[in-house]
Amino acid sequence: MLAFLRKQLQELLEQRAALKTELDGILEEPTAEKRALNDDEDKAFAEKRDAIRKTDGEIQAVEERIADLEEEETRAAKAAELRSRFTPEGPQPTGVTVVSEPETYRKGGKASYFRDLYRSQHMGDRTAMERLQRNDREVSEGLEKRALTTTDGSAGEFVPPLWMIEDYVALARAGRVVADQVQHQPLPPGTDTISLPKVATGTATAEQTSQNTAVQNTDATSTSVSASVATIAGQQVVPQQLLDQSPINMDQILLADLAADYAVKLDTFVINNNAAGKRGLLNVTGSNGITYTDASPTVGELYSKAGDGIQQIHTGRLLPPDKIFMHPRRWAWFTVSLDTNGRPLVVPVANMPQNVLAAMGEVNSEGFVGTLQGLPVYVDPNIPTNLGAGTNEDRIVEVRSQDIILFEGTPRSETFRETKADQLSVLLRFYNYAALHSERYPKSISVISGTGLIAPVF
Template sequence: MSTDTRLSRLQERLRTAQIQRGIIADKGDENGGLTEAEFRQWEQYGRDIADLDDRIAELVSVGQRSEPTGGAAAVRRATSGLSVNEPRTYGKHGRSSYFQDLARVRLGQDDDGSAMQRLQRHATDVATGQEYRDLNRTDGNGGYAVPPAWLMGEFVELARAGRAYANVVNGQPMPGGTDSINIPKVATGSATAIQTADNGAVQETDITDTFINAPVRTIAGQQDVAIQLLDQSPVSFDQVIFRDLTADFATKLDLQVISGSGSSGQVTGVRGTSGITTIAYTSGSPTVAGVYSKIADAVQRVHTTRFMPPTVIVMHPRRWAWFLAAADSAGRPLVVPQAGNPQNAVATLGAVAAEQVVGQMHGLPVVTDPSMPTTLGTGTNEDVIHVLRASDLLLYESGIRSRVMPEVGSGTLTVRLQIYGYLAFTAARYPASVVEIGGSALAAPSF
C-alpha cells in the first residue's frame, strides 16, 4: 500500500473520530452534562485522535526521508488541507481550563508540572499561528449530524375569530326542501276603544299582515391537495385542512349575522336590517360615563319600543378593554371583578375570556366579539356597541357538510377537500329589538 493511500485513510479516520467526539460533546451541552458511559466514550475518542495524530506525524516524517524529491512534497500537499492535526490544548470541549491552570501555577499548586506544560503548549500553539477549526452545529461544519426535531403533534393551526354574536341569537335548524324562509308578520293590528254608551258601537279595526323573507344562502370552501401529501405526511393533513375550513366557516357565518349586505349571495345582517334603532355619541373627549349613559338610553329604547327587555350587550374586545382601563380621579378602576363586591362600579368583570360573557353592565351580560366592525367613520376607525333582545333574531343553520373528491384532479393525483353549509338569518321580526351605539366617540381607543 502506498504512503499516500495510508495517509489518506488515517486522515479519514481522524476526521470521523473528531466528528463523533464533537457530537457527544454537543449532546452533553444540550443535556446539561454527559452520562458516565458517554464520558468514557468521549475520552476514548480523544485517545484515538491522539494516536492517529502520532501515526500521521510519523508517516509524514517517513515520507519526507524516503522521497526527497517529489514524495515529501506530495505528502505535505496531502496533509496541508487537514484542518486539525492535533487537539487544541484548551479546546471547546476539552477537560482542561486555561484559567484554572493559570491559577494553579501562580498559587504554586502545580505539583506535577502538568498545568505549566499545558500553558507552554498553548503558548506554542498561539505563537506558531496554527489554524484550528472546531466542529459545531452549523450546517456543513458538523451541523448535518444534528437534525431538527419536527414536533408534528404540536402543529400550530391558524388563529381565527369564532361566532360569538351568532351564538347568542335564536338558533334554529334549517328546514329542508327550500331556498327561502318566509315568516308571516302582523303589519297593523286590531284596536279597542272606550264604548261611548250602552249599546254603542264597538271599535273594529282590521288587522293587516305582511311577511319577512330570509333567503337561504351558502358558505363553502375547498382545498386541492396532492395525494402524496395526504399519503406521506406524518400528520393527518386532511384533518388539518378540514379543521381550518370549519374554523373559517364559523368566522364567515358570524360576519354574515353582524354585517351581511343582503346582496351577492349574502344574508341581511343585523346592521343592514331596516328599522333597527341607532344612537350616535359624538364627542372630542369621550368618557366611560358618556358611553355608559348611551347604553342606558339603548336599554330604555328596547323597553319603550319593543315592550320587552333586552338580553345582552355585544361589543368588540377593544371597547371592553377600554372600559377595563378606565379609572376615576383617584386612580381607582371603574370596572372591577365581581368577586370584589364592588360599589359604584359602572360594570363588573366576570371572566377574562374570549368571545363569550366577560362581565355585566346595566344588569345585562356583556359579550365580546372580534368580528364587530372597527373601521367605521371617516378615517377614525370607529366601532359599535349593540344592545339587543337576542331571542328576537332568528338564525337557521344546516350542518356543515364535507366532501372528498378524488375524481376532480385524478389526472394529476390531486384530491379536493370541500365543506359547505346553508344559513338563513333575519333580524326583521322586531327591528326595535336591536339598538346600535356608534359615532366618533367610539373611535379607536388608546391605552
Template sequence: MTTEIEMRTMRAAKATKLGQMQAILDRAKRNGTALTSADIARFDALESEVLALNEQIRAAENPPKEPHKMTDNLIRKVGGDVEQPSKASQLGFRWYAGPNKGDVYRRDNGSHSYFLDLARKDIDSTGEARKRLETNSKMRSDAEARAGISTVNGSGGEFVPPLWLEEDFISYARPGRPTANLCQKFPLPAGTDTINLPKVATGTAVAPQVTQNTGVQETDITTTSVASPVITIAGGQTVSLQLVEQSPINIDMIVLQDLAKAYAVTLNGQILSGSGASGNLTGLLTLSGTNAVTFSGTALTGSGSLYSAILKGSQLVQTGIFLPADSIIMHPRRWSWMLEQVDTLGRPIIPPRDGDNQNSIGVYEMDAAAQGYVGTIGGLRIYTDATIPTNLGAGTNQDAILVARMSENYLWESDIRAEAFQQTYAQNMSVYVRLYNYAAFQPARYPAAMSVINGTGLNLAD
C-alpha cells in the same frame, strides 16, 4: 290498566321535563358558558325522571306504539348511550354525543379516514371506501335527529360526515361566532332557498265600550312577511395525498379545524355586516329600522357618556318592542378601553366581579374568554366580538356597539356537508377537500329590538 288520561299526563310530564333539559343547555349555549354545578345537578335529576317516565310509558303501551325518539335523541345530543346515558357531570359542556363503539369513523380509530374514503370512493376497486361511507350515512339517517336533512347518498352528491366530525366542527367554530351564538337557532328546512316569515304590520285594537248595547272597537289586522335567502358558505383545502395516506396524525381533524374556524368567522361577519345582496345575508349593522344612538363624547360616565348611550339604547329597545334588551355586543378594543377608565381616585370604574364593586356601573369576569361573555354594565350582559368592523364612520376608524334583544333574531343552519375530489388534482398527487353549509338569517322581524351606537366617540381605541 293505565287510562288514556294517565297516558296523556305521563307524556305531558315527559315533554315538560325534556323542555326543561333543553332550556338548561340552550341557556348555557346562549351565554357561552359551561354548565354550572346547579345546572348539572338539575339536568341529571331531570334525565332520571325522563328515563323513569319512559319505562312507565313503555310498560303502559305494551307493546310500544311508537319509539321514544325524542328522549333518546336528546340524551344522545347531550352525550352518552340511550340505555346507559352519561350524566351531565361527565359531559362538561358539549353539543353532541361522542361516537359509539360501532361507528365507522371515530377519533380513536386511525385505520379509517373519512376524507381519505371520500377521495378513494370512485377509484377503490374493492368498494370498501364507498361501503364505509354508505354505512356511516345510513347510521346517521335518523330523520328526527337530522331535522329533515336528507342523509341518503346521492341526494346532493355528498356523504354525511360522521357524528364526531360534526361535534368537533361545532366546537372549533364556536369561539369565532359569538354574535351568531346569541341568536335563536333552528335547523334549516330542506328543499327551500328562501324562508318567509309572516309578520303583523298593524294589529287589532280594543277600547272601552261607551255604553251598554253599543258597538265595540273593531280594527282589522294587517299582515306582511319578511324573507331571508338561504346562502351557501363553503371552503376547501388542497391536501397532499401523501399526507392523507401516510401521516400518523388525524388529517380529518386538521382540515376540519381550519375550515370550521373560517366558516364561523364568515357566518358571524354575515350576521353583523352582511349587505343583503349578491349572496349575502342582511346583517344587524346594515338592517334598516334599527334604533340609532350617537356617542360623540370621550368619557365612560357622566353627561353625554358612553354609559348614557348604552342605557339609551336599552331604553329604545324596551320602548320599541315592550321587552327588555338582553345583550350588549362590542369589539374587544372597546371593552378594553372601558376597563382602562378610572375615577378621580384612580380606581377602575368597572372592577372585577370578585373585587370591591359597590356602586359600580358594571363588572368584568376575571376568567372571561377572549370572545363572548366578558361582564355586565347597567345590568346587561356584555359580549365581545372581534368581527365587529373598526373602519366605520367618516374617518373609517370607528367601531359600533349593539344593544339588543338577540333572542328576536332567527338563525337557520343546515348540517355540514363534505366532499373530496382527486381527479383534477391527480397530476399533483393532491386531494381537494371541501366543506359547505347552508344558512339563513332573519333580523327584520323586529328591527326595533336592536339599538346601534355609532359616533366619533367610538374611535377611542385601547
C-alpha cells in the same frame, strides 16, 4: 446520597415507632376502671396523632426519592455494562445491541420538568434537582454534538431540524360569539327562502260611547319577512404526496381549519352582512340607532348612550333586551377607565363593588366578560373596527336575542380524489347553509355608533 436517604428513612421509622408507643401509653387505662380521657389526655392524644401523620408523609416522600434513585442506579449500571463490552477499536462481536438512554423529560415520560422545578425550589427535593441537572447535561451535550455540523455544506445536511409535528401551531381564529348567542333553529330542507308571516297593524278596542251602539272595529293587516338561504363554503387543493408522506393526517388539519374559518364567516354574516334578506345586526332597517359623537370620548358619556339603547328596546319592543355585544378593545377601554379620584370604573364582581359603572365577570378574549347596566356583556373580535368616516370605529350592539333567529344546516366536510386525479391532487371541501331572520322585530336591536367609538387610547 442513597445511603443517606436510607439512613434517614430508618430514623423516621424509629421516630414513628416511638410516637406510636407514646400514643398507646395515653390510651392505657390508668386504673382498673374504664373511663374517658380527660382534657389533658385528649390534647396529648391529638398532638401525638398529628405527629404520626406528619412523619408518615415524610416517610412516603423519602421512600419515593429512594425508589427514583434506585431506578437511576439500575439504568446507569446497565449502561456501564454495555460500555464495558466495547473496546477503543470498536465493538466486540458479542451480539449486543447498543441502546441509548431516554431523555429525562420526554413526551410520554413520567418526569415533569415544571413539577421538578417546583419541588426543587419550594420543597428542596434532591431527586428533582438531580433530574434537572441531568437534563441540563443532556441539553449541553446535544448542543455540543450539533455545534460542528450545523452549517449546510459542512455536514449540516446530516443534522435535520427537529419538527414537533404532533404539536403543530394552528392558525389563531376568532370564534362565533354573536352567532351562538341568538336563537338557533335547524335549517328546513328543500328551500332557499324562509318566510315568516307578520302582523303589520293590529286590531283595536275603544270605550263604547253608550249602550246599543257600535263597538270599535279595526281590521288587522299582515305582511311577511323573508330570509334567504346563504351558502358559506371553502376548499383546498393539496398534492396526494402530502397526504401520503406526512406523518400526520393533513386532510384533518386542513378541514379543521376550513371549519374554523367557517365559524368566523358565519359570525360575520350574523353581525355585519348587508344584503336583502340577509341583513346582519348592524344593518337592520328600522333598528334603534344611537349616535355618540365626541372627539374626546369617555366611558362615563358612553354609559348614558348604552342606557339610551336599552330604553329604546324597552319602549319600541315593549320587552327587555338581554345581551350586549362589543369588541374586546371596547371592553378593555371600559376596564382601564378611572374616575376623577383614580379609581377603576369597572371592577371584578368578587370585590363586591359599590357605585361602579360595570362589573367584570370572566377574563376572556371572546365570550362573556361581565355586566353593564344589569345585562351580560359578550366580546366578539369579529365585530368590525373599520367603520365610520375615519374607518376606525367599532360598534356596540344591544339586543333581545330571542327575537333573532339563525337557521343553520349541518356542516359538510368532503374529500374528492377523482376530480384532480389527472394531476395527482386531492380537493378538500367544507360548506354549510344558513339563513338569518334579524328583521322580525327591528326595535329589538340598538346599535351605538359614532366618533366616540374610534380606536381607544390606553
